[in-house]
Amino acid sequence: NAGVTQTPKFRVLKTGQSMTLLCAQDMNHEYMYWYRQDPGMGLRLIHYSVGEGTTAKGEVPDGYNVSRLKKQNFLLGLESAAPSQTSVYFCASSPPTGRHNQPQHFGDGTRLSIL
Amino acid sequence: RKEVEQDPGPFNVPEGATVAFNCTYSNSASQSFFWYRQDCRKEPKLLMSVYSSGNEDGRFTAQLNRASQYISLLIRDSKLSDSATYLCVVNTGASGTYKYIFGTGTRLKVLA
Numbered sequence: 450n451a452g453v454t455q456t457p458k459f460r461v462l463k464t465g466q467s468m469t470l471l472c473a474q475d476m477n478h479e480y481m482y483w484y485r486q487d488p489g490m491g492l493r494l495i496h497y498s499v500g501e502g503t504t505a506k507g508e509v510p511d512g513y514n515v516s517r518l519k520k521q522n523f524l525l526g527l528e529s530a531a532p533s534q535t536s537v538y539f540c541a542s543s544p545p546t547g548r549h550n551q552p553q554h555f556g557d558g559t560r561l562s563i564l
Numbered sequence: 565r566k567e568v569e570q571d572p573g574p575f576n577v578p579e580g581a582t583v584a585f586n587c588t589y590s591n592s593a594s595q596s597f598f599w600y601r602q603d604c605r606k607e608p609k610l611l612m613s614v615y616s617s618g619n620e621d622g623r624f625t626a627q628l629n630r631a632s633q634y635i636s637l638l639i640r641d642s643k644l645s646d647s648a649t650y651l652c653v654v655n656t657g658a659s660g661t662y663k664y665i666f667g668t669g670t671r672l673k674v675l676a
Contacts, residue, residue, distance in 0.1 A: 482664075489668070490668070491651075491666050491667065491668035491669065492608070492651075492666045494663075537605070539607055539608070543664075550596045550597075550598075550613045550615070551596065552596075552598050552610045552613060552653075553610075553653075553664055554610070555607040555608050555609070556607060557606065557607045558605075558606070558607050560605075
């Protein structure tokens with residue numbers, strides 16, 4: 450019963466490098482999300498997707514791109530990493546939010562450091 | 565005013581104590597409410613949904629006050645293992661509404 454799986458768990462990058470974070474869910478959820486969490490800031494939404502082939506910007510989208518080619522996968526890309534993107538990244542998924550009390554389910558995070 | 569507000573704490577309580585947290589929200593259209601628990605450097609985990617009539621799960625009781633726009637979490641007989649940050653989460657519940665609003669969390673430390 451995997452739920453939401455994120456890879457990698459840890460990564461150190463140099464400024465200017467690119468990378469992709471992968472999120473996979475096996476709960477057949479329509480909605481998927483990428484958040485970042487920084488000390489004292491709480492969770493901030495980067496991008497989200499309400500279905501295969503669709504993505505949209507959240508609160509802090511700059512410097513990130515996403516793709517949802519398959520319903521179960523949601524990829525987060527950093528084209529040119531910057532030190533300000535050092536953070537813990539969480540992926541989450543949920544059923545459509547039109548149904549009340551549908552919580553999000555989170556992956557266990559990716560700890561990313563940009564030097 | 566923040567959309568979801570929580571007292572950051574920390575709440576330091578002895579083992580066995582009862583402790584309560586409140587969380588206020590600003591959008592009166594909010595329909596779905598949740599409490600999550602987050603341990604240091606780990607992912608948020610759903611503790612419980614909050615229903616209109618209030619609900620209980622073991623030592624945990626959640627309540628919703630729509631008139632005053634807040635939800636509460638009561639923990640009875642606190643255990644050392646309850647030490648964590650508790651996040652309040654609110655969603656309007658409208659179809660297609662992606663936005664789950666997170667509070668910044670309340671830290672609880674249960675002391676031996």
